[in-house]
Amino acid sequence: MRVLVIGGDGYCGWATALYLSNKGHQVGILDSLVRRHWDLELCVETLTPIAPIQQRIQRWRDLTGKVIDLFIGDITNYDFLFKTLHKFQPDAIVHFGEQRSAPFSMIDREHAVLTQVNNVTGTLNILYAMKEDFPDCHLVKLGTMGEYGTPNIDIEEGYITIEHNGRKDTLPYPKQPGSMYHLSKVHDSHNIHFACRIWGLRATDLNQGVVYGVLTEETGMDELLINRLDYDGVFGTALNRFCIQAAIDHPITVYGKGGQTRGFLDIRDTVRCIELAIANPAAPGEFRVFNQFTEQFSVSDLALKVKEAGKALGLKVEINNLENPRIEKEEHYFNAKNTNLLDLGLQPHYLSDALLDSLLNFAVKYKQRVDNNQILPKVTWQR
Numbered sequence: 549m550r551v552l553v554i555g556g557d558g559y560c561g562w563a564t565a566l567y568l569s570n571k572g573h574q575v576g577i578l579d580s581l582v583r584r585h586w587d588l589e590l591c592v593e594t595l596t597p598i599a600p601i602q603q604r605i606q607r608w609r610d611l612t613g614k615v616i617d618l619f620i621g622d623i624t625n626y627d628f629l630f631k632t633l634h635k636f637q638p639d640a641i642v643h644f645g646e647q648r649s650a651p652f653s654m655i656d657r658e659h660a661v662l663t664q665v666n667n668v669t670g671t672l673n674i675l676y677a678m679k680e681d682f683p684d685c686h687l688v689k690l691g692t693m694g695e696y697g698t699p700n701i702d703i704e705e706g707y708i709t710i711e712h713n714g715r716k717d718t719l720p721y722p723k724q725p726g727s728m729y730h731l732s733k734v735h736d737s738h739n740i741h742f743a744c745r746i747w748g749l750r751a752t753d754l755n756q757g758v759v760y761g762v763l764t765e766e767t768g769m770d771e772l773l774i775n776r777l778d779y780d781g782v783f784g785t786a787l788n789r790f791c792i793q794a795a796i797d798h799p800i801t802v803y804g805k806g807g808q809t810r811g812f813l814d815i816r817d818t819v820r821c822i823e824l825a826i827a828n829p830a831a832p833g834e835f836r837v838f839n840q841f842t843e844q845f846s847v848s849d850l851a852l853k854v855k856e857a858g859k860a861l862g863l864k865v866e867i868n869n870l871e872n873p874r875i876e877k878e879e880h881y882f883n884a885k886n887t888n889l890l891d892l893g894l895q896p897h898y899l900s901d902a903l904l905d906s907l908l909n910f911a912v913k914y915k916q917r918v919d920n921n922q923i924l925p926k927v928t929w930q931r
């Protein structure tokens with residue numbers, strides 16, 4: 549298939565682009581490189597040194613003989629997006645190209661507006677371009693488990709059947725997101741659902757949990773193909789941060805009581821889930837939702853697992869419960885369904901297999917690159 553990976557220079561996108569290329573798909577990467585710019589603005593860097601996108605793609609071609617097309621530009625620019633789609637003629641669009649950090653979106657009004665304009669406009673432009681000239685293309689859109697929040701009932705995959713005053717219907721599952729970023733994903737989901745219902749487009753919304761790990765078969769083939777691994781207080785995510793903290797002897801930063809429970813998955817499962825979604829496309833008019841995670845953990849569970857795994861490397865890991873910079877429930881019910889992708893054939897990697905090979909060993913190898921000033925959270929949810 550011809551697959552356009554929007555956001556293909558990022559963490560999930562780069563691993564996915566190489567994986568799909570290796571599987572024989574004709575891959576194009578579209579990216580504005582804005583994430584590299586945001587890193588510079590915040591003075592943060594990935595733990596792992598990433599090469600410029602042109603060098604990455606050239607190296608991939610030298611190693612494998614496989615060509616990845618590159619389109620540098622911003623999808624909030626409709627003209628650029630439309631011309632790229634005409635040049636590339638995708639069968640599937642995998643859309644990772646958004647501002648994805650909750651703390652970034654909560655810095656101030658400007659960052660909230662930037663996040664929502666970037667994310668909502670980009671996705672709307674894709675929908676309009678598809679409506680205009682690519683109505684059969686399948687949109688595979690990265691959403692987030694955080695769209696649901698932490699309700700006191702089981703979380704279904706996108707829809708819930710409700711009986712009310714003697715009548716019954718299956719409706720979109722209620723959304724209670726916890727940041728301006730997570731809210732942008734809810735807005736996207738509504739817009740995509742509308743485009744499927746009204747214009748007959750086909751889309752899969754992948755409500756992904758928190759991704760961990762840095763190693764995939766392809767990104768591990770060469771140093772120039774290495775993926776990014778964020779550890780700073782804005783872009784770093786829970787488990788990735790905890791492993792890097794362990795490597796540099798920094799107490800693990802559990803926010804508040806640490807009972808916050810989320811869905812997690814290995815980056816090797818992210819790429820496989822995308823493959824499964826594009827191989828089994830949604831029907832015309834269908835807005836399909838998959839919950840994309842493999843295991844649920846509380847942040848305290850994760851901290852303890854990192855502490856335990858660290859022993860094998862001789863690391864003495866401390867855990868510190870910091871005052872929570874976010875406003876969120878710290879003890880709550882959480883039970884989310886995730887059977888759709890398993891039914892399509894996903895065979896999960898479990899955390900116990902990834903902690904050393906895909907995280908702690910990398911963290912130790914590159915620990916000299918860590919800037920200790922970027923570990924503690926600086927953004928708060930308070931007024």
Ligand code: NAD
Pocket residue numbers: 554555556557558559560561578579580581582583584621622623624643644645646647648666670690691692693756757758759760785
């Ligand atoms: P990332 O920041 O590493 O990558 C995103 C990429 O998109 C960057 O390369 C950036 O330059 C590009 N981009 C952003 N806005 C763009 C625009 N307007 N036009 C063109 N390119 C643009 O993020 P990631 O961690 O790879 O996340 C990818 C997607 O997956 C996001 O949509 C995110 O919400 C979702 N997601 C990520 C995680 C996670 O744990 N990383 C979990 C769940 C969902």
Ligand code: USQ
Pocket residue numbers: 648649650651691692693694695730756757758759783784785786787789801802803804806808810811847874876
């Ligand atoms: N947390 C800590 N300590 C830390 C960092 C985070 O206790 O040092 C806690 C947070 O308070 C939160 C939980 O861990 O309760 C998850 O935080 P996170 O930063 O790992 O993840 P989140 O902000 O939710 O965002 C990340 C990605 C985002 C994606 C989301 C999936 O950045 O793109 O959408 O995970 S989910 O969480 O399922 O919505």
